[in-house]
Amino acid sequence: MAPRKTERIVNLTIALLVAGRYLPKSRIRELVEGYHGLTDAAFERTFERDKDELRALGVPIEVGGFDPLFEDEAGYRILPSEFSLPPIELDAEEASVVGVAARVWQHASMAESTQSAMAKLRAAGVEPDPSALAALEPSVQATEAAFGPLWTAVLERVRVRFTYRDQSVRTLEPWGMTSRRGRWYVVGRDVDRDATRMFKLSRISDLPAAVSRPGAFDAPEGLDLRALAASLDPREPTAEALLAVRPGKAPSLTRRGRRAEVLPDLAWPADGYEGWWVGYGSLPGMAEEVAGHGADVLVVEPADLRAGVVDRLRAVAGRAPVEAR
């Protein structure tokens, strides 16, 4: 029965907290009513499971203090200073941002973790006002199935194995996770390749499985996830294109460019276009971006970019069922 079990575990916690010294197992068996009436074997099993559950909750149960009166029997205690949340005082503004943070996670088990953290903060005297900052609704999604197992593996420093892009089996020491543009990535040491690798969670095709004990590795000191994640951004510009842009169109391009004051010796830009210099890092990426704007943006130079755009346009134009004019 669940209430009996909860009662037993809470009583065990209190007994270990108030003892002020290591309690031998036999003494615990006498003190905690929930252990009465169990056979030796059943008591051992139950006590081990209860300890595991408490440790999983973060309750620091220490083992030691072998009592000479109880030969070789291990003793257990919980130090109140190790058990208790250190004092934390938040002013009204700080408490209200924490109150907003409580609603951020759109992932069942993460929302539960936040809820439980909030319960502890409330019990420590933090009083968030849920009506303050009502116009702010930040949220974090984690829809990838691999998120839960990897999150646990990062926190417990457990090696994991998974299938990536349906083809290769990878063994990873996961150091951390980062979300960019709403997608989660895991960073760590790919054990077989002995190299730092980043994996996109949506491309993991099975559930990552733990293949080591907790604490199997250390993440590097000063791991900078933001810097690693920045490698996912478009490359820094290495070249510049001269574009003809219809006025007011394609702001995503012109905002990072500059107006072309002096134009090459061409009969361009034609009527209804302005000249803009815009930097780019990848030729195919830039060709894709420019092609997306159709006739609103034309490449004047360089020629290779122009050829890339024209190729794309031809492929799309050929899909028209009838000539448009």
Added chain:
Amino acid sequence: MTSQAQVRRLLSLVPYLREHDGAAVADVAAAFGISPKTLRADLGVLWMCGMPGLSPGDLIDIDMDAVDGEGVIHLSNADYLTRPLRLTADEALALVLALRTLREIAGPDQRAATDRALAKLEAAAGTAPTGSASVNVTSATEDVRATLADALQRGRRLDLTYDTATRDETTQRLVDPLRLFVLDGYGYLEAWCYRAEGLRTFRLDRIAAASVTEAPVEPHDVELADLTAGWAGSMAHAPLVSVELSREAAWVAEYYPTETTTTVDGGSVVATFRVTDPAWLRHLLLRLGGSARVLSPDGAGDAAAEAAQEALAAYAALDATA
């Protein structure tokens, strides 16, 4: 509910109730995110817990008559549980990431409060590895964020310079700000737009400039969507378009919300999208060149083909004059 979750809650409930003597059952249940019935069951368990020995004087004392009568909670005789259990690594990191996400859309005052709260939480969390995860939000410039926060706080109308994605041009508009939110890694402003005469959502990184006007916001008869369902709710009535994406364009099915996806031979993917704005589809097809093909409905790809033909005609003219 597992007994583990209940143990975890009870260990917080005791110090909370000690600090809030006479708190109403409904308020305590709300604070812990549980039903009054679950709270009543929790109290029933706590009532049987206490110091070893378990004689009546050793047990935690809860005035059950007051709980069932006036609906208030008096708890005593639990002097050993004055503080909650420390935060686990999981709890600390979940809360820290939530605060860091909030920080990305906050104005300067809330941002400073968030930074102070983060510092205190990280100190209280001790050795929890709060550097093990990060969330990046594509948001507005600091100036724009400060302006939005100010307008929301003072209830003032905003003058926005906004780069629309689908129409692909810069627009000027007056809006009454209603809320700021983050969804799938992007920050948004939701506002009543006077130009569109309706509720509109503005992606923060596309707000090129914003200024607060002296006009107070008007009341508008609008209902803000529940964001917990993501974009799905707001797109439910948009027409479905089915597109075949070759291997190199398969990322599109991961990047945009899809209704269905099927992988076919050679790694190409057939995906169906809810298309709220035909201009979005035209832009996407043009970008992808030949690596995407509309399967249905008939004619959904025509606008892109016509735009490509127009552009090719312009290039032909350019070549003729060069």
